[in-house]
Amino acid sequence: MRNSINKILFIVSGIILLSSCEQVIELDLRDSDARIVVEGSITDEPGSCRVKISRVVNYDAANTPNPVSGANVTLIDNGTSYILEEAAPGLYELPLLTGVPGHTYQLSVLANGNIYNATCKMPEKISIDTLYLDEEVFFVDTNLTANFEFQDISGIRNFYRYIYDDNEKNARRNILIDDDTFYDGQLVEQLIVSFNDQIEAGDTIRLELWCIDEAVHLYYKTLASIIDGSSGQLAAPANPTSNLSGGAMGYFSAHTVSKRTVIVTE
Amino acid sequence: MKYFLSLFLLIYSLSIYSQNFSVSGTIKDSKTGEELIGAIISVKELPGTGVAANAYGYYSLILKPGKYTLNYSYVGYESVEKQVDLKADIKLNMNLVYAEQTLKTVEIKAERADENLSRTQMGVEKLSPREIKQIPVLFGEQDVLKTIQLLPGVQGAGEGNAGFFVRGGSADQNLILLDEAPVYNASHLLGFFSVFNSDAIKDVTLYKGTMPAEFGGRISSVLDVKMNDGNQNRFNAKGGIGLISSRLTLEAPIVKDRSSFIISGRRTYADVFLKLSQDSGLRQSRLYFYDLNTKFNYKINEKNRIFVSGYFGRDNFGFSDVFKFDWGNATGTLRWNHLFSDRLFSNTSAIVSNYDYQISVNAGGQEVNISSTIRDYNFKQDYQWFLSNNHTLKFGWNSIYHIFIPGQISGNGFLENAISNEKRYAWENSIYGSDEWKVNPQLTVGYGLRLTSFSYIGPGTIYTYTPEGEVNTERTAGNGEFVKTYFNPEPRINASYRIDELQSVKAGYARTVQNLHLLSNTTSGNPTDIWIPSSNNVKPELGDQYSIGYFRNLENNKYELSAESYYKSLYNQIDYRNGADLAFNQLVEGELVYGTGRAYGLELLARKKIGRLTGWIGYTLARTERKFDDINEGKYYPARQDRTHDISIVAMYTLSPKIALSANWVYYTGNAVTFPSGKYEIEGQTINYYTERNGYRMPAYHRLDLGLTWYRKNTETYESNWNLSFYNAYARRNAYTINFRDSETNPGTTEAVKLSLFRIVPSLTYNFHFK
Incomplete structure (x- = not known):
């Protein structure tokens, strides 16, 4: 809510100040340390345990991947220890394991002599009950909306992430997270507005509902605040709050996934 | 409070032994009748003696009996001299004439233009609406808060912004008073305008140093x-x-x-x-x-x-x-x-x-x-x-x-x-x-x-x-x-x-x-x-x-x-x-x-x-x-x-x-x-x-x-x-x-x-x- 108000204010102030202009500039940025980045997850889908390890590069370098090979990656599932195999440079997998809601997973990464640990409990699973498309007028444009419902579990804090995908026509995926502060225990109706005007009949809209852990929710929330387009307005942008120890960037998430798709009709 | 009273009584008893009289009154602009805040009244025969009119244009000067020449001055105004023979308390209201900023009158100089030297306060900046009116600002909208940003020790919060920082303080550490009432958000339209309409303003004082004891509540400055x-x-x-x-x-x-x-x-x-x-x-x-x-x-x-x-x-x-x-x-x-x-x-x-x-x-x-x-x-x-x-x-x-x-x-x-x-x-x-x-x-x-x-x-x-x-x-x-x-x-x-x-x-x-x-x-x-x-x-x-x-x-x-x-x-x-x-x-x-x-x-x-x-x-x-x-x-x-x-x-x-x-x-x-x-x-x-x-x-x-x-x-x-x-x-x-x-x-x-x-x-x- 607050972010969207900020954004609207920012856009409108931009409209008013017609003389504003954008310009690419050269900045002399310092070299950064090559910190380890861990992107780890396990879900309740088979073969989903995947850990990507890379390094931070200087800001003015090219966006080429900087994978970390030869790391020792282990996952402990309620006391049983597994070793992940390096399937591709920097990508470690465990094809045979399927996550179970309620289990606590411990990830341990040994890379270049340093150890990075994280613990995450997979929350109870909540599934999407219905998904349908609708149209809604927002300001002046008519936009497609994806409407969906799910039943929140009462008495506990639930944290969600929504993945909305319209045939990958949107290059950029927004991080959509939510929690049940305002609707504990209720049947929740949510809608996601598509500002993509290239959608046509026959396209598939895919929606995923993830039940995530509180620390992962905080990670995504702090991540979203710096990739938000108005980050230049933030008084003090900072690195996202990670649930990994040892100073690594990134996260380790054990979450459930519920998927639905719907085809666009005219 | 008790301590204050006894302190005052002590000082009072020290000064009461000789009978003094007061010259008091209100100082105003001759045309508009607006009181002139901070107008200076000085005594020619006693260098260093003087008093400034308060926020309501009121002054009171306590002197021993005798004949004095009082000088009334205010920046931008023609100063006036007045002879008094003090034998009892005197009421003396004064109207000062504004020296129009035209060629023929620019030579007028205020006798007591050295108030900046005599005032004990430091880090005080005063702006008159007349100054504010002449300084060019964004959109031509005369603005107190943007004009004070041009003074040393005061910084604007950003391009065209009415928010300000004083001597390293944060924006919320300024006490902004409009006729004594604190104003909690002093800006309009995303900060590009301040809430102060300069036509309605008589006097602006910014205390960026030691603020007087009558002000409190913020740690950085007072904009009065x-x-x-x-x-x-x-x-x-x-x-x-x-x-x-x-x-x-x-x-x-x-x-x-x-x-x-x-x-x-x-x-x-x-x-x-x-x-x-x-x-x-x-x-x-x-x-x-x-x-x-x-x-x-x-x-x-x-x-x-x-x-x-x-x-x-x-x-x-x-x-x-x-x-x-x-x-x-x-x-x-x-x-x-x-x-x-x-x-x-x-x-x-x-x-x-x-x-x-x-x-x-x-x-x-x-x-x-x-x-x-x-x-x-x-x-x-x-x-x-x-x-x-x-x-x-x-x-x-x-x-x-x-x-x-x-x-x-x-x-x-x-x-x-x-x-x-x-x-x-x-x-x-x-x-x-x-x-x-x-x-x-x-x-x-x-x-x-x-x-x-x-x-x-x-x-x-x-x-x-x-x-x-x-x-x-x-x-x-x-x-x-x-x-x-x-x-x-x-x-x-x-x-x-x-x-x-x-x-x-x-x-x-x-x-x-x-x-x-x-x-x-x-x-x-x-x-x-x-x-x-x-x-x-x-x-x-x-x-x-x-x-x-x-x-x-x-x-x-x-x-x-x-x-x-x-x-x-x-x-x-x-x-x-x-x-x-x-x-x-x-x-x-x-x-x-x-x-x-x-x-x-x-x-x-x-x-x-x-x-x-x-x-x-x-x-x-x-x-x-x-x-x-x-x-x-x-x-x-x-x-x-x-x-x-x-x-x-x-x-x-x-x-x-x-x-x-x-x-x-x-x-x-x-x-x-x-x-x-x-x-x-x-x-x-x-x-x-x-x-x-x-x-x-x-x-x-x-x-x-x-x-x-x-x-x-x-x-x-x-x-x-x-x-x-x-x-x-x-x-x-x-x-x-x-x-x-x-x-x-x-x-x-x-x-x-x-x-x-x-x-x-x-x-x-x-x-x-x-x-």
Whole structure:
């Protein structure tokens, strides 16, 4: 809510100040340390345990991947220890394991002599009950909306992430997270507005509902605040709050996934 | 209070032994009847003896019996000499004539133009509306808050922004008073305008150094804005028609020499242009503000006078009926001036201040309303006792009841069960006493003490938090329960030593306390930023400021030079945890972290107040740092408003009786800012990697503004002028923000993008004045 108000204010102030202009500039940025980045997850889908390890590069370098090979990656599932195999440079997998809601997973990464640990409990699973498309007028444009419902579990804090995908026509995926502060225990109706005007009949809209852990929710929330387009307005942008120890960037998430798709009709 | 009284009685008994008499009265502008705040009354036969008229134009001078020549002066006015033979108390009201800034009168010089040398206060800046009117600003809208940013030690919050920082303090550490009522959000329209309509303003004083003991509540500065009382002599209508806004002021006596009123309004009409747009989205948008200042005064008799003043302003922003967002301040002040005797002046004020915002969204079948308010009920009693020509005492007390209504949510749809944040209450009390003591003709010492108590009171839920910010304990406080009370003494002292006719040195120390804290994590501030009280978790912010200064006037007080240096320590400063939710969060105190700060600097100012060419050159060399355990490994880091160099040059030139020119140029080191040093990928997106807080600098900022005022007619009954101004005359593309993103032109790389807001902004205003 607050972010969207900020954004609207920012856009409108931009409209008013017609003389504003954008310009690419050269900045002399310092070299950064090559910190380890861990992107780890396990879900309740088979073969989903995947850990990507890379390094931070200087800001003015090219966006080429900087994978970390030869790391020792282990996952402990309620006391049983597994070793992940390096399937591709920097990508470690465990094809045979399927996550179970309620289990606590411990990830341990040994890379270049340093150890990075994280613990995450997979929350109870909540599934999407219905998904349908609708149209809604927002300001002046008519936009497609994806409407969906799910039943929140009462008495506990639930944290969600929504993945909305319209045939990958949107290059950029927004991080959509939510929690049940305002609707504990209720049947929740949510809608996601598509500002993509290239959608046509026959396209598939895919929606995923993830039940995530509180620390992962905080990670995504702090991540979203710096990739938000108005980050230049933030008084003090900072690195996202990670649930990994040892100073690594990134996260380790054990979450459930519920998927639905719907085809666009005219 | 007892101690104060006995102290006063002691001083009184010391001075009473010789029979003295008083000369007292009110000093006014001859044309408008407006009281002249700070006019100087000096005694020719007793160099170094004098007194300044107070906020109500009242003065009282205590002298031994005898014959004296009194000199009445005020900058910009012709000074007057008066012979008195003092055998009993005398009442002497004085009307001073404004020296029109035309060629024939520019030679007039005020005899006591050296007030900057004799005043004990340091770090005080005064601006008259006449100065404010000549200085070119953005959109041609004359603005107090933007003009003060041109003074050393004062920084603007950003391009075109009315927010300001004083000597390294934060934006919320300035106490902004409009006729004694605190104004909680002093800006309109996303900060591009201030709430002060310069037509309604009589006097502006900024205390950036040791603030006098009668002020308290913020740790950095006091901006004391006084509204016009209304013309006492005849009906006047004045106004201006500009490209972006228009204003109109009406003032008139109601009963001559007894009562008058003023009403002044202003409205912007940017949204009118939106209606002309091709884009139907823009056509349905609203974005404007208006404000209304009004004041009424009535003189019951020579000893009693009442004033009623009010301000109401509102910003309105919205889109069709889908989205509405409006916010604004309302203040009201009722004052009673009473003279217990010629020597004891009293003012009693009852004040209400209110700031609120309302948001309503009605879209997709969901309706949500959000509102937030802060309101003060304030009662203030001030006395000024002109004890002798060596002592002027001020003392009084103040009681404020604060109500905070942080986030009220209502609506249908999924927010139906949303919980509104609880209201919170606080009670702030203070007493103060101060004395300005002329030890000898060279040395004057001002000393005072303010005692403040601040109580966070129930009803409400009282939380304690773990060091990680999670709720630790929770309990319910009863109605009126004192949950937590803080007592703080605030000593203030300053001294001024007059070396000779042309130079003086000064030094000062002040402790200040702040019990209201603004939570804001954007660079330019937001209408939705909320204020919270000190509580069981949030401690009062404290500030200690030490300052010294050297003041010198040249060529018969034509030029004023000053050098001031300050060192400031700040305690219990507030910052936020990463990802903190500041709005609509009942547990917002768990999101806060606390640290300290320090700021020091040197301010140089050369000023010319009289002649065809007036203006100033100011330079500030400063450093402002903060220190928090969890930020930058607990080491000092530059605060965002840290600017090493800050230069401003302001010049106003009377070319002919018809044409006045003005120009100002500013240059400053870019603010401290956090830029990424590295990057990495998460889910295929490039993510910035930050190394240290505020470790980089924005590019240096500079800008030239030009203004021209063409006086068309100037008769006894009508006056008009055109004002043409160019903001950013050489079209410098100053950086407003710098964003980092994936390059579109060069895929696989990232780039830094500078956003600059304004190139040249010309504006034209027509001003008129029926008198």
